[in-house]
């Protein structure tokens with residue numbers, strides 16, 4: 001299939017990228033009998049949220065305050081009243097800990113140990129955001145499995161913005177039990193608590209010996225393969241964090257798989273100055289989507305793959321995600337917009353796009369040419 005965007009940047013010798021789109025059918029084991037009931041109620045709330053904000057512009061959530069408005073927004077307030085423990089879950093949004101209950105809505109507790117009420121779990125089983133997180137994990141699982149079984153050596157996986165790495169660890173566990181293949185995993189995130197959860201999950205799966213975690217800022221402009229001087233880190237999040245992170249770096253061209261699913265949809269295409277509520281505002285730029293993709297691609301071994309995801313603009317319940325949950329900073333993009341970003345980043349390699357049937361996300365696999 002050929003991309004059909006008309007607003008392309010034209011380079012010398014520029015050749016429009018070919019890419020393949022694959023539909024992906026996923027039989028979600030968590031969907032329950034309440035599917036229609038939950039989704040009908042959701043539509044009503046989404047209309048209410050939409051009426052409150054006026055519209056779901058794709059850039060709208062990014063401009064919103066970091067704090068979720070639990071009082072002024074009538075739809076969010078109604079959902080808090082309706083679903084016990086939803087308010088506690090909202091405290092976790094937008095961190096990786098919030099995803100934990102979407103990956104496994106049958107759990108009795110949230111990632112922070114507070115209760116997860118079965119009524120809330122039932123919503124997470126049936127709403128598109130829950131199904132989309134799980135189907136995107138299923139795609140990641142298939143891509144990582146295919147990539148790992150085709151080598152007769154131990155493969156190296158790198159997960160950037162890994163969060164608690166549920167899909168990575170589940171895939172490694174299946175690979176080990178079904179194929180006798182255990183990858184070496186490196187997980188990188190700036191959230192130490194998410195990495196701690198990942199270590200706990202890996203230990204439970206018997207994979208602790210194959211896992212390394214790194215607490216590092218992956219959005220520095222100079223990339224991830226050089227030690228940071230510290231100066232660029234100065235304004236990021238806190239001085240304490242910058243001191244700990246200063247020396248970390250990753251080797252170039254050594255990972256068979258680099259996964260960065262769950263991050264690009266928070267990034268503007270261009271590099272951007274970091275702001276954190278009204279607490280920190282700096283002119284120091286962090287990597288936007290284009291630079292981040294270039295920096296991530298540098299880590300991929302020739303012949304290996306980079307896997308990323310982005311919420312789709314055509315997400316069927318986008319108004320609920322942006323106007324009721326008020327998930328902050330999300331930047332949904334069409335496949336064509338994503339292909340434009342790959343093109344603008346001038347990354348060579350074969351592009352495959354996987355589209356699960358719930359319509360929430362597209363997952364992009366870029367294969368680096370062999371040298």
Ligand SMILES: C[S@@+](CC[C@H](N)C(=O)[O-])C[C@H]1O[C@@H](n2cnc3c(N)ncnc32)[C@H](O)[C@@H]1O
Nearest residue numbers: 096161162163189190191216217218219261262
């Ligand atoms: C939505 S979670 C995705 C987690 C995981 N990849 C998944 O798909 O389940 C996004 C993660 O990006 C991490 N993150 C955001 N900015 C980062 C940065 N500058 N450096 C490292 N990690 C970052 C967050 O801490 C969070 O764990």
